[in-house]
Every structure is written in C-alpha cells, then in structure tokens.
Amino acid sequence: MVLLECDKDIPERERHIYLKVDGEDTRDFLPISNAPTIPGTLSERGCSFCGAKLVIGGVLKDTIQMIHGPIGCAYDTWHTKRYPTDNGHFNLKYVWSTDMKESHIVFGGEKRLEKSMHEAFDEMPDIKRMIVYTTCPTALIGDDIRAVAKRVMADRPDVDIFTCECPGFAGVSQSKGHHVLNIGWVNEKVGTVEPEITSKYTINFIGDYNIGGDTQLLQKYWDKLGIQVIAHFTGNANYDDLRGMHRAQLNVVNCARSAGYIANELKKRYGIPRLDIDSWGFNYMAEGIRKVCTFFGIEEKGEALIAEEYAKWKPQLDWYKERLKGTKMAIWTGGPRLWHWTKSVEDDLGVQVVAMSSKFGHQEDFEKVIARGQSGTYYIDDGNELEFFEIIGLVKPDVIFTGPRVGELVKKLHIPYINGHAYHNGPYMGFEGFVNLARDMYNAVHNPLLSLAAIDIRGGAAATSQEAAE
Numbered sequence: 317m318v319l320l321e322c323d324k325d326i327p328e329r330e331r332h333i334y335l336k337v338d339g340e341d342t343r344d345f346l347p348i349s350n351a352p353t354i355p356g357t358l359s360e361r362g363c364s365f366c367g368a369k370l371v372i373g374g375v376l377k378d379t380i381q382m383i384h385g386p387i388g389c390a391y392d393t394w395h396t397k398r399y400p401t402d403n404g405h406f407n408l409k410y411v412w413s414t415d416m417k418e419s420h421i422v423f424g425g426e427k428r429l430e431k432s433m434h435e436a437f438d439e440m441p442d443i444k445r446m447i448v449y450t451t452c453p454t455a456l457i458g459d460d461i462r463a464v465a466k467r468v469m470a471d472r473p474d475v476d477i478f479t480c481e482c483p484g485f486a487g488v489s490q491s492k493g494h495h496v497l498n499i500g501w502v503n504e505k506v507g508t509v510e511p512e513i514t515s516k517y518t519i520n521f522i523g524d525y526n527i528g529g530d531t532q533l534l535q536k537y538w539d540k541l542g543i544q545v546i547a548h549f550t551g552n553a554n555y556d557d558l559r560g561m562h563r564a565q566l567n568v569v570n571c572a573r574s575a576g577y578i579a580n581e582l583k584k585r586y587g588i589p590r591l592d593i594d595s596w597g598f599n600y601m602a603e604g605i606r607k608v609c610t611f612f613g614i615e616e617k618g619e620a621l622i623a624e625e626y627a628k629w630k631p632q633l634d635w636y637k638e639r640l641k642g643t644k645m646a647i648w649t650g651g652p653r654l655w656h657w658t659k660s661v662e663d664d665l666g667v668q669v670v671a672m673s674s675k676f677g678h679q680e681d682f683e684k685v686i687a688r689g690q691s692g693t694y695y696i697d698d699g700n701e702l703e704f705f706e707i708i709g710l711v712k713p714d715v716i717f718t719g720p721r722v723g724e725l726v727k728k729l730h731i732p733y734i735n736g737h738a739y740h741n742g743p744y745m746g747f748e749g750f751v752n753l754a755r756d757m758y759n760a761v762h763n764p765l766l767s768l769a770a771i772d773i774r775g776g777a778a779a780t781s782q783e784a785a786e
Contacts, residue, residue, distance in 0.1 A: 317345060318694070322702035326356050332697040334686070342686045347697040350678045352488045357700045360648075360722060361675045363484030365451055367493025369393050371574055373447045373480060375525045375550040376558075377401035380412055380436050380443055384429050384461055385451025387415045389484075396720075398738040399526045401552050406443075412436050416453060425459050433468045437475060445555035446477045455483035476555070478505055489676035489698075491573065491651070498577035501558065502585070511560030515544035517612045520564040520588070522579050523571030524595070526551030528742020533749055534595060537605065541617050549575050562586045566611055568604075570595050570745075573651040573681060595745040596653075596753070597660025598626070598633060625747040633664060636754035641666035643761055644711065648699065648718040649736040651677030655685035657717070662690070665754055670711040673699035701725060715761050730770045732760035 319330035331348045353359040362370070370393040374381050383390040390413035401407060414432045416425050433446065448461050465477040482496040519538070524531050531551030538545050546564040547557040567579040569592045579590045591611060593604030602622045609618030645667050647654050654672045661667040672685060673696040686695055694707055704722065708729065716726050717736035726733045734740050740756045743749040 320703055320706045322706050326354055328354050334695045336691045336693050338691045346679055346682050347695055349682055349697040353698055359698055362490040364482050364486040364492040365484045366393055367490025368480050368482045368497040369449050372497050372550055375399045376553055376555055377403050377407050378445055379555045380446040382412045382433055382446055382448045384414045384454045385416055387413050389451045398528055400529055421453050421457055425454055426464050430464050444475045448479045450481045450483050452483045452485050491676040494574040495577050502578050502581040505559045507562045509556050509559035511546050511563050515542055517543045518546050518564045519543055519566045519568050520547045520561050521545050522549040522567055522569045523575035524551045528739040530743040530745040533743045533746045540621050564588055566591055571652050594656050596656050597750055598664050600660050601746055629747040629751050632751045636758050637665050639758055643667045644670045644713045646671040646713040646716045648673040648722055650675050651681045655688055658685055659688040670713055671707050715757055730766040732766055734760055
C-alpha cells in the first residue's frame with residue numbers, strides 16, 4: 317500500500333491506494349473500498365440518488381423521471397450522460413422536478429409532489445409511466461412518496477408509477493442507488509407484465525445503458541443470432557419491458573456493479589441463470605458471444621457472426637494498434653470499466669494501463685482489475701484531485717479515460733482525455749465500438765493542439781504541466 321506525499325496529513329488514505337508489485341499475493345493488498353469518504357479528502361464520487369436516477373432509471377425512453385426535491389438535484393442529473401433512444405431521445409430532452417423551496421421543507425411537500433405528478437401527465441398525455449425519486453431534503457422531512465403515487469394511480473387508472481426512495485445520503489457512493497433501484501424493481505414490478513415471446517432463445521441483457529448507442533449496436537448481434545432480448549436493463553428500454561424480465565431464459569450481465577443485484581434476484585426467485593460477459597474489446601466480445609451461443613446450442617451461428625465482424629473491423633483495429641502500441645493510459649472511472657478495459661486495451665491495442673481509480677467499486681471489482689492489470693500500476697479507491705496530480709507526475713500517462721469533471725482538470729495539464737463515462741464518439745462496445753474507442757484514443761494522443769497550448773506566447777517558452785494548471 318502507498319501513502320502519497322499529498323496525503324501525509326490524511327494517513328488513512330494509505331489503505332486506499334495500492335501499487336502492484338511482482339511476487340506479492342494481491343489478496344493481501346486490496347484497497348479499502350465501498351467505505352465512507354475520509355474527512356478532509358475532496359471526493360469525486362456521486363451520491364446515491366445519482367446512482368439510481370442518472371445511471372439506471374433515467375435511461376428509460378418512455379418514462380417521466382419525477383425528482384422530488386430542489387431543482388439542483390434535477391439539473392445535476394440531466395444531460396450529463398449520453399444515452400440516446402430510438403424514439404427521438406425523449407429521456408434526454410426533458411427533466412422533471414417538484415422544485416422544493418424552503419417553505420415546502422417546513423410545511424411538507426406531498427401536496428406539491430401530487431400536483432407536479434398530475435401536471436406532468438397532463439402536459440405529456442402520451443406518456444403513461446413514471447418513476448418518482450426522493451432526495452436528501454424530502455427524505456429528511458419524511459414525505460411519503462409511495463402514498464402519493466398510490467393516490468395518483470387511483471385517479472389515473474391507465475398510468476403506472478414506480479417509487480425509488482434513495483436520497484443522496486443513503487450510502488457512501490452512487491453504488492447504493494444502484495442497489496436500491498435493482499431490488500425495488502424486482503420486488504414491485506417484475507412479473508406484472510407478460511411479454512410476447514417471438515424466439516426459442518430469450519435473454520435479459522443487464523447492465524448496459526446505451527451510452528453512445530451501445531445497446532443498439534449489440535442488438536444487431538442478438539438479431540443476427542435469432543435471440544430475443546426480453547428486456548435491456550435499461551438501455552433504450554421501455555418501462556414495461558422491464559416488468560416482463562421473469563420470462564427470459566438467461567440473464568446476460570455486462571455491468572456487474574450497477575445491475576448484478578437484479579440478476580441475482582431473478583436467479584433466486586425465477587431460476588434464471590446468470591452469465592457475465594465483457595462487451596468491450598475484440599477478444600472479450602467474441603468470448604461473450606461464444607458463451608451465450610453455447611448456452612443455447614447455436615455455436616455455429618456465433619462463430620459465423622464473429623468471423624463476419626472480424627473480417628469487417630479487425631483491419632481497422634490493427635491500423636490503430638500499430639500506432640497506439642506503447643501508449644500509456646490511465647483509467648479514472650466508476651468501477652467495472654476498470655477491469656473491463658484494462659486487459660482489452662492491452663491485448664487488442666498494445667496500450668499500457670499505468671493507473672486506475674474507482675469512484676464506487678467494491679472489493680470484487682478491485683480483485684478483478686488487479687488480477688488483470690500489470691505490475692507497476694497504481695490502483696486507487698475514491699481518488700481526489702491532489703492524488704490525481706501526484707499520480708500523473710509518477711506515471712506520466714499519454715491519455716486519461718475519465719469523466720468531464722476530472723477531464724477539465726487534466727486538460728489544463730495538456731494531457732488528452734477521453735470521456736470514459738459518456739464517450740467522445742461512441743458506441744464503444746462490440747467490434748465496431750472498440751474501433752471507435754481506438755479512433756478516439758488515436759485522435760487524442762496525436763492531436764497537436766495540447767502541446768501547442770503549453771507554449772507561453774508571451775515569452776515563447778513551454779510552461780510545465782503544474783504551472784499551466786495553477
């Protein structure tokens with residue numbers, strides 16, 4: 317474990333940072349994770365409400381997302397992720413809030429919530445589905461959103477409403493919001509709609525949110541294989557699709573951290589087996605297709621699809637690999653993408669991953685990523701800004717995959733970054749998607765503008781990264 321110089325006044329941070337060394341039993345050196353942020357460190361984490369609404373619920377394409385709280389909670393979780401839909405991107409166009417003010421906190425907000433819900437359905441008469449979320453203030457004052465939802469459904473028999481009681485303070489990170497929405501949905505909604513079965517082979521594809529069109533790209537594979545997707549949880553999905561998840565023969569899990577919970581519950585309650593795959597990278601995507609096809613006994617179809625995609629996209633991937641080989645990459649994202657990406661970029665692109673930071677990963681996420689990663693790589697739980705500065709100085713990455721907040725920081729250091737949360741120009745999953753990822757990495761690494769930006773035109777000398785940031 318490593319105590320960075322910037323953390324000398326917060327020595328507890330040593331337990332959260334690991335430098336992998338040859339010969340060590342990594343099971344003895346796992347960073348502490350899924351634990352409260354240490355006071356004094358500026359965390360990059362999102363809140364539990366964000367994990368429920370922004371990551372999972374807000375992706376649905378036919379659902380009003382009613383946020384019971386101050387307007388800031390609605391604004392902060394709107395337009396910060398790119399999950400397009402095939403119905404005109406309804407979920408990206410609108411945001412709904414009860415816009416709670418101080419007087420509503422004092423006297424209660426249930427009447428305001430009920431009024432807002434009716435107004436939303438009146439303004440959008442074609443939309444009959446809604447998710448209502450609590451936030452910190454409305455949870456603290458004890459507003460009963462379930463009771464309000466029941467009254468609204470009694471007044472409007474053609475609507476269906478799901479309530480998600482997951483205020484921001486409910487857990488240590490957005491991971492708690494994933495868990496609450498997963499379990500709440502399987503408890504209250506799964507099994508309430510019977511889906512139409514059109515194939516001998518049926519799956520739920522779980523933990524994919526159509527970032528940059530990922531879901532729509534992978535759907536082409538399932539269509540070619542003759543596999544019906546009962547529900548995508550929740551990329552490009554309808555609310556009612558997710559109510560019929562109990563009829564799938566197999567749960568295929570991509571993001572295990574945000575949606576593994578519902579896959580486990582579907583296995584316990586309905587006997588649906590769980591199969592985890594990786595969808596980023598050529599080798600991983602081919603392996604995932606083989607796993608699914610083996611389950612259904614359609615291996616020949618799977619091999620034909622893999623051969624077709626390799627013939628179409630592998631030459632392009634090889635072109636980028638030749639030019640990216642040896643590039644040093646840092647991954648500072650949420651949790652699972654660390655272990656989804658680290659081996660795929662090394663194997664398929666020849667890129668060396670030198671540092672990884674997780675905002676909401678659990679112990680199993682660190683077990684996987686450390687097992688897949690190389691020696692000499694830093695693994696960080698709940699990293700903060702000063703740690704990022706110091707790690708950059710130690711490993712000197714050529715490109716950083718992270719979100720816009722940290723991305724704006726590293727741009728000031730004249731280091732290219734790729735949006736690891738919402739992508740630059742996705743999709744990134746599948747064969748075509750990984751070529752897109754390679755293209756964006758190539759364009760970032762070989763873009764001359766960042767080096768030009770370091771030149772101080774007043775004197776002609778190039779500023780150091782730290783000077784530029786300050």
